[in-house]
Amino acid sequence: MMETILNHRSVRNYSDKPVPQDILDKILEAGTRASTTGNMQVYSMVVTRNRHIREKLWEAHFKQNMVLEAPVHITFCADFNRFNKWCRQRKADPGYDNFLSFFTAAIDALLVSQNVALAAEAHGLGICYLGTVTYMTDKIIDILGLPASVVPVAAMVTGYPAKETELTDRLPLNGVVHYEKYADYNENDIDTIYAGKENSELTARLLEENKKETLAQIFTDNRYPKKDNVFFSKQLLEVLKKQGFMNNGE
C-alpha cells in the first residue's frame, strides 16, 4: 500500500498494450469504495476507449500526446443527475441544484479518482491526471454528452507505461503541515521551504529555457497566468450555472 503511494509518478508515455476489462473493473470497483457524503455516491465515471471519441478529448485537453497514446481515458464527474432522478421517482423533491451540492459531488468524485489512480498503479498501470479538465468542462460536457447536474471535475489517462519515469520533487513535509493551528509563513520560512526546489537541476534548466529570473515567474507569467485563470474561472462558473448548480436562493 505505502509502496504504491510513495512510488506514484505521472506517466506521460504509454505502450499500446490494451488494459484487460477484468483489471479495469477491479480498478473502478476500488473507486467506489472511497468515502462518499451520506453514502449518496453523487459521481459518475465515464470510461472512454473509442479512438474517435478520444481524439475529441485530446483536442479538448490541449492536444497533449498522452491522451492519444493511453488506451483508456476516465472522466470523473460530479453527478447529481442519477440521484435527482431517483428522488423524483420516489416522491421526494431534490434540493441539489446549488453550489454546495456541486461541491459535495465534486469531493465525492475526486476521492473516487484517487482510489482509481492508486488501484491502477497497484495493477502495474501508469496514470496521469489532466489538469486541463477544469478549463474545458464545456467541451467535455459536449463530447461525452453529460446531462444537467453533471460536471467533469477530474480526468485521467491510464495504460501500461512505455518507459520509466522519474519521481518528482516535493516541498519538505513541514512546509505543508501545520500543528494545532495554521502558523503563517514568514520570509525566512518561504526561503527555506522552496530552497530545494529552486536549487534543483530541473529549475536551472527551466530558467534557461524560459529566460526567466525566478522559477515563480515561470508559473505566474507562462504556465498559470492571471488572464487565463480569470478567463477559465468565468467559464467554469458559467458551466456550473448551465448545468443547474447555481440556484443559491439569491
Place this chain on the structure above:
Amino acid sequence: MMETILNHRSVRNYSDKPVPQDILDKILEAGTRASTTGNMQVYSMVVTRNRHIREKLWEAHFKQNMVLEAPVHITFCADFNRFNKWCRQRKADPGYDNFLSFFTAAIDALLVSQNVALAAEAHGLGICYLGTVTYMTDKIIDILGLPASVVPVAAMVTGYPAKETELTDRLPLNGVVHYEKYADYNENDIDTIYAGKENSELTARLLEENKKETLAQIFTDNRYPKKDNVFFSKQLLEVLKKQGFMNNGE
C-alpha cells in the same frame, strides 16, 4: 493495496490509544505523494491533537462524538497563501485570487486527503471524513487561524478503532460507470440501480425510524434538505469571496 482500499469503512468510535508521531509523519508524507497541479502543492494539512482546540472543532462539526474521541484531527485546506508569498518574494505577480485557482487548490487538497486516508488505514488506523467541513468553513477558518487564500475543503478524524465496523453498501458498479459516453438513466435503470439499497435491512430500519415512505425522502426531507443546502451554498460562496478567491474579472 487493493485490500486496504476494498476494506475501507468510516470509523466513528475510537480508543484513546495515541497515534505515534513517526506513524503520523509517514501518513502525512504519503499525502504529499498525490498528484498536484503543476507540482505547485497548493494545499496545507492542519493536524490538531490539542484537546481544547479539538473541542472547538467538535462544536463546529455539529458536535459529532467522534471528533472528541479520535486523538487526531486533520483539516485539509486549499492553500494559495504559501505559493502567493513565494511569488511575491521572487518578483512574480501571482494571479490566483479567482474561482479556478480555488478549485485547483481544492482538487490538490482532496487528492492528498484520500492518500492520507488510505495510508492511515494501511497502518491500522481508522478514519472518518467530516462532511460538515463545507458547511462550517467560516468557523473552522476562525478556530484554526487560516489566513486569506486558505479554505478548508476536507476534514478527517483518525485514531485506533474502538470496535469493528461493518462495510457499507454501494450501488452496483454499472450504476456509476458509463462506457465511451454518458448513457442517461431511464426509469427502469433507476429502479434497478437503487433496488439493492432500497431493499436492505438498514433501509427498512431507517424508514421506520424516520416514518417516511421512501428512502429518497429521508435524504430530501431530513438529511440534506434544500433550505440547508441553499443556506450553506451562500455561506461557502461568501467565504470564498472573503478568503480572496472570487476576483473573476467581472
